[in-house]
Amino acid sequence: MSEFDLIARIQSRASGHAASGVVVGIGDDAAVIAPAAGHEIVATTDSLVPGRHFTDAWSAEEIGCLAARANLSDVAAMGARPRWALLTLTLPGVDEAWLDGFLDGFLAALEQAGTALVGGNLARGPLNIGVQLLGEVPAGQAVLRSGGQAGDRIVVTGTPGDAAAALLLGEKAPAELLNRLRCPPARVRAGLALRDHAHAMIDISDGFAADLNHLLSDDLGAEIDLDCLPASPALKKSVPAPEKRWPLQLQGGSDYELLALVPPQTDIDRLQEKAGVALTATGTVVDGGGIRFQSSQHALPPLIVQGWDHFKND
Amino acid sequence: MSEFDLIARIQSRASGHAASGVVVGIGDDAAVIAPAAGHEIVATTDSLVPGRHFTDAWSAEEIGCLAARANLSDVAAMGARPRWALLTLTLPGVDEAWLDGFLDGFLAALEQAGTALVGGNLARGPLNIGVQLLGEVPAGQAVLRSGGQAGDRIVVTGTPGDAAAALLLGEKAPAELLNRLRCPPARVRAGLALRDHAHAMIDISDGFAADLNHLLSDDLGAEIDLDCLPASPALKKSVPAPEKRWPLQLQGGSDYELLALVPPQTDIDRLQEKAGVALTATGTVVDGGGIRFQSSQHALPPLIVQGWDHFKND
Numbered sequence: 001m002s003e004f005d006l007i008a009r010i011q012s013r014a015s016g017h018a019a020s021g022v023v024v025g026i027g028d029d030a031a032v033i034a035p036a037a038g039h040e041i042v043a044t045t046d047s048l049v050p051g052r053h054f055t056d057a058w059s060a061e062e063i064g065c066l067a068a069r070a071n072l073s074d075v076a077a078m079g080a081r082p083r084w085a086l087l088t089l090t091l092p093g094v095d096e097a098w099l100d101g102f103l104d105g106f107l108a109a110l111e112q113a114g115t116a117l118v119g120g121n122l123a124r125g126p127l128n129i130g131v132q133l134l135g136e137v138p139a140g141q142a143v144l145r146s147g148g149q150a151g152d153r154i155v156v157t158g159t160p161g162d163a164a165a166a167l168l169l170g171e172k173a174p175a176e177l178l179n180r181l182r183c184p185p186a187r188v189r190a191g192l193a194l195r196d197h198a199h200a201m202i203d204i205s206d207g208f209a210a211d212l213n214h215l216l217s218d219d220l221g222a223e224i225d226l227d228c229l230p231a232s233p234a235l236k237k238s239v240p241a242p243e244k245r246w247p248l249q250l251q252g253g254s255d256y257e258l259l260a261l262v263p264p265q266t267d268i269d270r271l272q273e274k275a276g277v278a279l280t281a282t283g284t285v286v287d288g289g290g291i292r293f294q295s296s297q298h299a300l301p302p303l304i305v306q307g308w309d310h311f312k313n314d
Numbered sequence: 315m316s317e318f319d320l321i322a323r324i325q326s327r328a329s330g331h332a333a334s335g336v337v338v339g340i341g342d343d344a345a346v347i348a349p350a351a352g353h354e355i356v357a358t359t360d361s362l363v364p365g366r367h368f369t370d371a372w373s374a375e376e377i378g379c380l381a382a383r384a385n386l387s388d389v390a391a392m393g394a395r396p397r398w399a400l401l402t403l404t405l406p407g408v409d410e411a412w413l414d415g416f417l418d419g420f421l422a423a424l425e426q427a428g429t430a431l432v433g434g435n436l437a438r439g440p441l442n443i444g445v446q447l448l449g450e451v452p453a454g455q456a457v458l459r460s461g462g463q464a465g466d467r468i469v470v471t472g473t474p475g476d477a478a479a480a481l482l483l484g485e486k487a488p489a490e491l492l493n494r495l496r497c498p499p500a501r502v503r504a505g506l507a508l509r510d511h512a513h514a515m516i517d518i519s520d521g522f523a524a525d526l527n528h529l530l531s532d533d534l535g536a537e538i539d540l541d542c543l544p545a546s547p548a549l550k551k552s553v554p555a556p557e558k559r560w561p562l563q564l565q566g567g568s569d570y571e572l573l574a575l576v577p578p579q580t581d582i583d584r585l586q587e588k589a590g591v592a593l594t595a596t597g598t599v600v601d602g603g604g605i606r607f608q609s610s611q612h613a614l615p616p617l618i619v620q621g622w623d624h625f626k627n628d
Binding site for chain 1 (some may be wrong): 337338342344351354356357358364367398400404433437438440442
């Protein structure tokens, strides 16, 4: 199989995912896409490298899923709608079974998010998976990391910490947790729902605390009520003690949940219906730097008491 | 130096190249760009891997130049104006001097083409350089590979063959030829000039003959007058015999010249002024498949007589 054969194989599978706005797809010098009038384009890229982002224990399908979702999540965090993807594959050799598995996971995740694969590049070399994602957002409405205000409520989607627990427990981790690490959600619908309300938004890739810090300017801090921090049933079962669970939830990355700062009057229950996933208020933005954690039910572990300074410098 | 430090270093250098249409640049979850009204977006990606696309003999600046130009060339081949770039760097370690040299070459090539670096990604692993380029073209005016017609003249920009000669001669090659391989032109201005005339266009990355075949449908062929094939002074000096030079010019890739099919009545001399580079008519599109080469001045080498069949299957 030559490079041309591999491209033809990818093209034949991608063409089933034709989407509106694709003028020219795979097969020319570049793709041509037609953004909707009055919209801006959101553009992101993320790459996966063996040993850093996945191991030999991962299936090709899981790698494909993560490659798509890590990028979809960045577009979701801007409040944008993902539309078009490019794939830059560097492969050590021709392995049709691996490629087919990868495409199974990759294209399914794109399709679920209404995103078409429109182009890419193949090269020979150590395995490296680069994805570029383009999304659309009405002009001026992208939600940035900046923009938070004192008094804003700190809202998180879903249940952070599952991916960190899967990393900690390794192959012994229950399937629900492993799946959250290897094929995480991309909160596209939630990002769109939050767009009309959020002052600021980010996706949790470095960890709840580190990414919350990215939302806080030097003169803004946060108070987090750990009793409100949502945890999945699988995480609670695997790590029952809150003082052991919280560090995973706050410091663990790769969750791809969204973290948003919304005005205090926001009707979060109503927003949750539009988001299609749980939205939980976990704290408040305050004047003055740093993050303070509190719990009325449990003693805080030392790591968290000393926490915000470490996170601030992360 | 951490990943964050490296990103800050890239950001500080990229910010000098601010361009119109950048709503959000480096530093958020994704870049936000504002295409001009009535335009479509052209998107391409190309990656460079050591040993395949460059060797240890190359400077970091040359690698940066090639990374930018290989992508700019794809946008130029659509008749589009390059505007915004993303950079996906996988680096084996922190080497500030290398990164600075790379950025020297990369950012200079982008700036010269009016293109802003708006985002990207850093990962740790075997060296891999991925670039994504976004351009703009008035809606419906992108020039595709398809669209050629019998009677069209086959126009090439500049002087193909220099990069192939540099590869053949290796480190002994004269500087002019080496430079064409390592920091090739991107014919952006020529692509824009050709857009209003060309039925079809491609950039020469696989070789003149192979890429010409990409412009010809099954029922179209071409007649090439080798006496018209333009060669640079450096190439003529290094490889004086036409029968040795032609195979390099026809089969060698990495030239990044543009190959366009234009209607017979096109005023090529006038178009050349707008293109800012020599445009040479080298032959004609004909009915019936295959490429025929001819010369009234020299005997054809066997490789070229047998040529088109090989190229057709390339």
